Amino acid sequence: xxxxxxxxxxxxxxxxxxxxxxxxxxxxxxxxxxxxxxxxxxxxxxxxxxxxxxxxxxxxxxxxxxxxxxxxxxxxxxxxxxxxxxxxxxxxxxxxxxxxxxxxxxxxxxxxxxxxxxxxxxxxxxxxxxxxxxxxxxxxxxxxxxxxxxxxxxxxxxxxxxxxxxxxxxxxxxxxxxxxxxxxxxxxxxxxxxxxxxxxxxxxxxxxxxxxxxxxxxxxxxxxxxxxxxxxxxxxxxxxxxxxxxxxxxxxxxxxxxxxxxxxxxxxxxxxxxxxxxxxxxxxxxxxxxxxxxxxxxxxxxxxxxxxxxxx
Amino acid sequence: xxxxxxxxxxxxxxxxxxxxxxxxxxxxxxxxxxxxxxxxxxxxxxxxxxxxxxxxxxxxxxxxxxxxxxxxxxxxxxxxxxxxxxxxxxxxxxxxxxxxxxxxxxxxxxxxxxxxxxxxxxxxxxxxxxxxxxxxxxxxxxxxxxxxxxxxxxxxxxxxxxxxxxxxxxxxxxxxxxxxxxxxxxxxxxxxxxxxxxxxxxxxxxxxxxxxxxxxxxxxxxxxxxxxxxxxxxxxxxxxxxxxxxxxxxxxxxxxxxxxxxxxxxxxxxxxxxxxxxxxxxxxxxxxxxxxxxxxxxxxx
Numbered sequence: 001x002x003x004x005x006x007x008x009x010x011x012x013x014x015x016x017x018x019x020x021x022x023x024x025x026x027x028x029x030x031x032x033x034x035x036x037x038x039x040x041x042x043x044x045x046x047x048x049x050x051x052x053x054x055x056x057x058x059x060x061x062x063x064x065x066x067x068x069x070x071x072x073x074x075x076x077x078x079x080x081x082x083x084x085x086x087x088x089x090x091x092x093x094x095x096x097x098x099x100x101x102x103x104x105x106x107x108x109x110x111x112x113x114x115x116x117x118x119x120x121x122x123x124x125x126x127x128x129x130x131x132x133x134x135x136x137x138x139x140x141x142x143x144x145x146x147x148x149x150x151x152x153x154x155x156x157x158x159x160x161x162x163x164x165x166x167x168x169x170x171x172x173x174x175x176x177x178x179x180x181x182x183x184x185x186x187x188x189x190x191x192x193x194x195x196x197x198x199x200x201x202x203x204x205x206x207x208x209x210x211x212x213x214x215x216x217x218x219x220x221x222x223x224x225x226x227x228x229x230x231x232x233x234x235x236x237x238x239x240x241x242x243x244x245x246x247x248x249x250x251x252x253x254x255x256x257x258x259x260x261x262x263x264x265x266x267x268x269x270x271x272x273x274x275x276x277x278x279x280x281x282x283x284x285x286x287x288x289x290x291x292x293x294x295x296x297x298x299x300x301x302x303x304x305x306x307x308x309x310x311x312x
Numbered sequence: 313x314x315x316x317x318x319x320x321x322x323x324x325x326x327x328x329x330x331x332x333x334x335x336x337x338x339x340x341x342x343x344x345x346x347x348x349x350x351x352x353x354x355x356x357x358x359x360x361x362x363x364x365x366x367x368x369x370x371x372x373x374x375x376x377x378x379x380x381x382x383x384x385x386x387x388x389x390x391x392x393x394x395x396x397x398x399x400x401x402x403x404x405x406x407x408x409x410x411x412x413x414x415x416x417x418x419x420x421x422x423x424x425x426x427x428x429x430x431x432x433x434x435x436x437x438x439x440x441x442x443x444x445x446x447x448x449x450x451x452x453x454x455x456x457x458x459x460x461x462x463x464x465x466x467x468x469x470x471x472x473x474x475x476x477x478x479x480x481x482x483x484x485x486x487x488x489x490x491x492x493x494x495x496x497x498x499x500x501x502x503x504x505x506x507x508x509x510x511x512x513x514x515x516x517x518x519x520x521x522x523x524x525x526x527x528x529x530x531x532x533x534x535x536x537x538x539x540x541x542x543x544x545x546x547x548x549x550x551x552x553x554x555x556x557x558x559x560x561x562x563x564x565x566x567x568x569x570x571x572x573x574x575x576x577x578x579x580x581x582x583x584x585x586x587x588x589x590x591x592x593x594x595x596x597x598x599x600x601x602x603x604x605x606x607x608x609x610x611x612x613x
Contacts, residue, residue, distance in 0.1 A: 117412050190449035194510070196410060198462030198517050199439030208461075213452060 050291070057284030068285060073267070078278035083286050086267035089161065090230055090293070093263055096165020097172060097229045102222050104169075105176030109218075112177075113184040114206060126181065133174035140171040141235030149239050160240065161257045167239050168232055172225040179221025183214040216308040223301035227294045233265035264290045358383045358521060358551045359404060360421040366399050369413035373399050377418070377586045379570055381521075386543060386552045388562035388592065391572030392607065396584025397555045398446075400572070401523050403427075404553060405441035406434040439466060441521040442514035447530050448506035450498035450513070455481075455490050458498045458509055462517035476516055483549075484512035485542050504535025511542065515550065522546065524554040528561065540565050559608055562592065569595040571604045 054061065060068050064079075071082030108129075116122035144167025149158055157163075187210050195205040240260065262270075264286060271283035359381040366374040374396035381387050389397040399408065406427060408414040420427045427437060439462075450458050459477045468476060477494070481487040486508040490501070498509055507527055514522055524543070528536040543552060543565050556562050562569055570589040576582045588595065588604045599605045 119412075188449075190445060190447060191451065193407065193410070193443075193445060194449045194451060194513075195461070196407065197405070197438060197443040197445070198465065198513060199435055200461075200465055201435050204465055209451060 053284045053287045053291070055284075057281055057286075057288055059281050060285035061288060065285075068282075069289070073262075073270075078271075078274075078276065078282050081271075081282055083264060083267055083282075083289060085262050086264035086286065087289070087293070089261040090264040090290075092161045092257060092261065093165045093168060093236070094226055094230050096162055096257070097168040098222075098226055100166055100169035101173050101176055101225070101229075105173050105222070105225075106180050106218060108173075108177045109180030109184055110206065110211075113181055114202075114210065129174045129177050133178060136234075137171055137232055138234045138238070140167055141238030143167070143170060144235055144239040158240070161261045163239050164236050164261065164263070167235050168229040171232065171235060172229050175225040175228065176222055179225070180214070180218045183217035183221065184210065186217065187213045216305045219308060220301045220305045223297060223304065227297040227301070230294055230297060231265055231290065233263070233269050236263050236266050237269065264293070356383050357381070358423065360424075361403075361418070362421075363418035364400070364403060364420060365417040366396065366403065366408065367413075367415045367417070368411070371581055372583050374584045379586060379589045381551065381553060382568065383551045384547055384549075385567040386547050386554060386565050387568045387570065388566035389553065389555045389570050389572065390557070390559060390562050390607075391584070391587075392574060393557075394582055394584070395572040395574040397570075397572045398525055399584070401525055401553060401555050404521065404523055405438045405443055407438075407443065409434050439517050440519055441523060442517060442519035444507070444510050444514050444522065444524045444527045446526045448503055448510050450501075450506050450509050453498060454495045455498050455501070455509060456494040459512050459516045462513060466517055480512040480516040481509075483515055483546070484508045485538065485545075486512055502535070504531050504538060507531060507535070507539060508542065511539075511546075515546070519550065521551045521553065524552065526555050526557060529557060536561070559596075563596045566592045568592060571595065571599075571601075571607065573603050573607070 068082045069087065070084050071080070072085045073082070074080040112122050112126055116125070144163060148163040148166045155162070191209055191213060192205055195209045200208070268283050268286045268290065271279050271286060357380050361380070362378050364374065364377040365372060377400060389401060391397050402408045403416055403420055404422075404427075408416060416428055422437070422440070425432065451461060453461070456477055459480050460473050463473055463476045478487060478491075481490060486505060489505060490509075493500075498506065501509060507530075511522070511527075528539050531539065540561065543554065546552060547567075554562075554566065568589065569592040571587045572584050573587045574582045574584045588599060588601045590600070595604060596608060599608065
């Protein structure tokens with residue numbers, strides 16, 4: 001360490017002191033490479049997973065993809081089986097999930113942030129909701145079986161699409177509440193004050209300023225939550241999707257909501273359980289299908305976000 | 313929202329205006345409030361504050377403030393940081409209601425009506441007593457919609473909104489700069505323009521009083537100069553109460569000045585209090601209190 005004494009001394013040292021010393025920041029460099037390594041591992045893992053699925057399912061994906069997508073399950077052979085029931089069932093379940101989870105979740109978030117504010121009650125509720133988000137999905141399956149399938153079977157008609165959708169709604173509700181709470185908290189108070197300042201009521205502040213400002217984030221979180229619901233198998237197996245095979249018969253679209261059903265992840269599970277390599281091919285191909293489906297839903301989320309995030 | 317035609321924002325009769333105007337907001341009998349209020353015309357006092365204390369939960373932020381605010385004057389609130397001048401300002405339009413745990417004691421009469429009695433609707437108070445904030449905070453909307461927001465809430469007819477917007481922007485000395493881009497984002501304006509937009513937004517609902525909370529603290533000297541000119545013009549129509557850290561500004565634009573100071577109690581809680589309230593010319597030339605003199609001469613922060 002040089003001691004700064006005279007101007008002449010400072011000038012004489014300057015070139016030496018300021019020179020870049022190789023290896024001075026080894027910790028920083030190591031950290032950077034660790035981060036790069038972690039990123040490569042994570043994406044590489046996903047890449048391998050995707051590649052394995054595509055390779056394993058290639059016979060179906062390349063040969064008779066259309067048949068696979070448009071035909072139902074057949075017990076006779078893997079080649080005659082398709083996933084159409086699963087796709088329709090999954091979409092129906094996701095629809096019901098959205099109908100139940102989105103309004104309740106967003107309303108809960110609005111109450112917690114805008115009305116209960118920082119009260120003890122709100123903090124306790126919020127903490128519990130955050131914990132609920134970590135509860136294993138199979139537990140929600142048990143809840144769905146006990147409540148939605150058995151207790152309120154007059155409404156759900158037992159193990160139906162509605163019961164399945166409500167079960168997944170309970171599963172994703174905490175996620176929707178949490179993301180909506182964060183979205184509302186991110187709206188600056190200056191915006192609320194500005195609106196109150198010109199004589200807006202609480203309802204007017206909420207409906208015309210705060211909600212529009214938070215909408216894009218809420219939408220994104222909601223759609224991502226629904227994407228998660230699309231991929232769930234465990235709770236659905238408990239509430240009837242395992243046994244049900246969607247058959248339209250002469251039922252109209254509305255009646256199918258109260259009938260037996262299956263969902264894509266459950267079908268994958270069923271394919272994978274059956275003996276024989278050809279069923280395995282089906283499982284892999286169905287996995288690719290659900291991945292594409294989830295990707296499409298996430299794409300929708302990004303589109304919606306960009307659409308509504310019209311930055312003024 | 314349906315409203316009686318005569319209840320439009322252009323109808324500036326105080327104080328029964330404090331009563332809710334439409335049924336959805338009706339919490340009190342309009343005539344009751346009108347009966348409580350003396351005639352307005354003769355008096356030049358807008359606010360009478362007596363022994364005002366403000367608490368945040370158990371913490372007393374401000375104590376024993378007693379002062380009167382005159383109409384069509386600029387009243388400046390000055391003092392060191394943490395002395396409660398912004399807290400006090402936010403009492404006048406019940407903005408402190410929005411803060412959890414905030415409580416106002418004492419009385420603040422607005423044209424003879426106690427603002428903090430249960431029967432007064434804070435929403436109506438804020439229509440009469442507008443506010444401009446420290447940081448320009450336009451809505452994430454177009455310039456036009458920013459100004460039109462308040463009048464629309466107040467039920468001004470669609471056909472009249474255009475005129476209100478133009479009038480307000482003109483009054484805020486912004487019209488010429490934005491008339492060709494009314495439909496564009498308010499965020500595209502400079503900081504000074506945004507603040508003038510916020511002033512236009514505040515006066516668009518034709519308030520009686522405009523509160524300003526350090527409106528120039530985020531602006532450069534040129535933009536500050538324009539806002540100050542604007543304030544001087546606006547006081548012909550409005551009563552203005554302004555918080556400022558800039559003592560030259562207080563000296564330039566205000567008629568009355570209130571100097572606040574802060575005292576810590578034995579528990580280290582800092583409570584603000586009013587030290588001196590007098591005509592600005594007196595405060596800056598011949599203050600009564602040594603603390604005022606020390607502050608304005610820059611010897612004490």
